[in-house]
Amino acid sequence: MYRIGAKELEELKRVLDAGDLFKINGGLQESRQVEDKLRQSFSVPHAIFMTSGYAALVSALVALGVGPGDEVIVPAYTYIATAMAVVGAGAIPVLAEVDDTLTIDPGDVEQKISPHTKAIIPVHIQGFPCDMDSIMALAGRHGLLVLEDACQADGGSYKGRRLGAIGNAGALSFNFFKILTCGEGGALLTADRQVFERALIYHDSSAVAYFGDQLSSVETEEFCGGEFRSNELCAAVMNRQLDRMDAILADLRANKKYLMDGLADACRFVPSNDLAGDCGTTLALQFESEAAARRFAQADGINGVLPIDTGKHVYRHWTPIMKKRGALHPLMDPFKMEANRGIVPDYRDDMCPQTLERLAKAVYLNIDPNDDQNALDRKLGQIRSALNR
Ligand SMILES: Cc1ncc(COP(=O)(O)O)c(C=O)c1O
8 A cells, every 4th residue: 555545535435425335236336437447547348346356366267267177377476365266266276486587487387387287377476577478478389378466566567568457367456555455455357258257257146146237248157156246435445546556656666766776886686577567666686695685684774575584475385275275175175176186286395496595585675656855865875885784
């Protein structure tokens, strides 16, 4: 969350005063406006606003036809929710290394493809765009589907296209920690009409059939899914957040660039697949060793974080995945399902050594979009002196 305040408060008051909080059938149509704005600003034909990024991921996987018997390749460095969504769809997550950019390594993805692979989930972690040209090319060569996890990259882009709008489907998150927020929320983006129809049904499977005329132009037959429908209060907040999106990104990127320009001769940065499209939330420095990274991160005034220390973002800490506990009921557990027999990997702590090494030699510094030049110059001074210690 970067900017939230009077505008969102006004919208909340307006919606509360109207007493019209249900997404469908109400006069306000706040959720519909969110979806219109997403379609427009992400240049994508279909968008569904929902309760979370996880909801968008699992709805997308179901809609893409992923299920038991399928492997889905995910990066070993992503929030656990990415892998859990795969399990939530009944499929098996297969881990791929990240490369120097700290995003999924297309070369390792290719190594991990098997006859059971159905999809790849590139994750634009920390707002860093994945190498989408390589991912889309290898998906095309192998007949695989691509679901972009853009939950940490709301509004970012790759070669001029918004993240989440490049693959067969994409997911955004609007939880409290994300670039845009309505407390909790998410969105699914897709250009594929069939994926849209299936996700529409899956994300709201009781109300979609009961309220309004939502299925009037839908050809997909109804099936049982979940209830990930959002509400007009969250949508009202999201409408103002989406209005703020480009200014937040512009200020993040400008401040990141100012720091990078000021440090160009002093350190090595984690390389980017597209610096112009990077969200600018994080300045990522690369070091020769973990010890050097830790020394820098802990220096006075730095408040740096090594990505290896980010808990459930690192596969070793995905406890329920590592321990193959895919559901409470054994018959609902993808790791025990007959259809998945023979494709469940041996998840080991050391299975993605390149990822662990890269995460241990990087340091993240948060970018504040509200910093003025004085604040940025002060930071530059602190970073330079920490680098010289
Ligand atoms: C990379 C990634 N994927 C998925 C999610 C899930 O998003 P949500 O918390 O909105 O369900 C998150 C949230 O932290 C995330 O960082």
